[in-house]
Amino acid sequence: EKSIAPFEYIGNEKLSELVDTFYSKVSQHPDLFPIFPDDLTETARKQKQFLTQYLGGPPLYTEEHGHPMLRARHMPFPITPTRARAWLSCMREAMDEVGLHGEFRDFFYERLKLTANHMVNQPEGPG
Ligand code: HEM
Known part of the structure; x- marks a missing residue:
């Protein structure tokens, strides 16, 4: 029996809604x-492609942009622990707003938390 990828659980429409809601919060967050x-x-658009493959769906990001190398692609931007927390708070609010709850949310959020912490490339500071 084939197991269901987390991507199939959330689905394209809900993921898309989550990402759009998330970036509307990012665009208003003073730290971001x-x-x-x-x-x-x-x-x-890129984040929808990325998260689709991150959740075990089709490799849309890699097909168009190559290997994600996420930490390297974030190096041009000063990502402090405060910015990582801000990113995650926008994500939690977006999850609340689109009604993502339960086990799937917890699983997805815990993975995003690890990835966000991995993106930190600057100590706290004015940057
Ligand atoms: C791109 C910030 C965490 C996935 C970017 C960009 C910034 C940014 C400034 C460039 C936007 C652009 O020029 O279009 C941050 C900050 C984070 C964070 C402050 C806090 C920790 C994450 C996480 C993920 C992620 C956790 C994935 C789970 C991406 C992707 C792109 C991106 C896929 C597009 C890369 C590309 O240009 O191909 N991020 N990011 N980011 N971020 Fe993040």
Whole structure:
């Protein structure tokens, strides 16, 4: 019996809704908006591709952009522990808003927390 990928559990529509809600929060968060582009359309498109494969769905991100090398791709941006916490708080709020609850949410959020902490590349500071 084939197991169900987490991606199939959340589905394309809900994932897309989550990512759009998440970036609308990022664009308003004082710790985050300064390091993001003003227009987040392309960022959100890439994040949908990335999270699809992160959750075991089709490798859409890699097909278009190559190996994610996520930490390397974040190196141009100063990511402090405060920014990682801000990113995760936007994600929690977005999860609440789109009604993502239960075991799937806990599983997904715990993975995102590990990845977000892995992206930290600057100590706390004015940067
Ligand atoms: C891109 C910030 C965590 C996935 C970016 C960009 C910034 C950023 C500034 C560039 C946006 C652009 O130019 O379009 C942060 C901060 C994080 C964080 C402050 C806090 C820890 C994460 C996590 C993931 C992630 C946890 C995945 C689970 C991505 C992806 C891109 C991206 C897929 C697009 C890469 C590309 O250009 O191909 N992030 N990020 N980020 N981030 Fe993050």
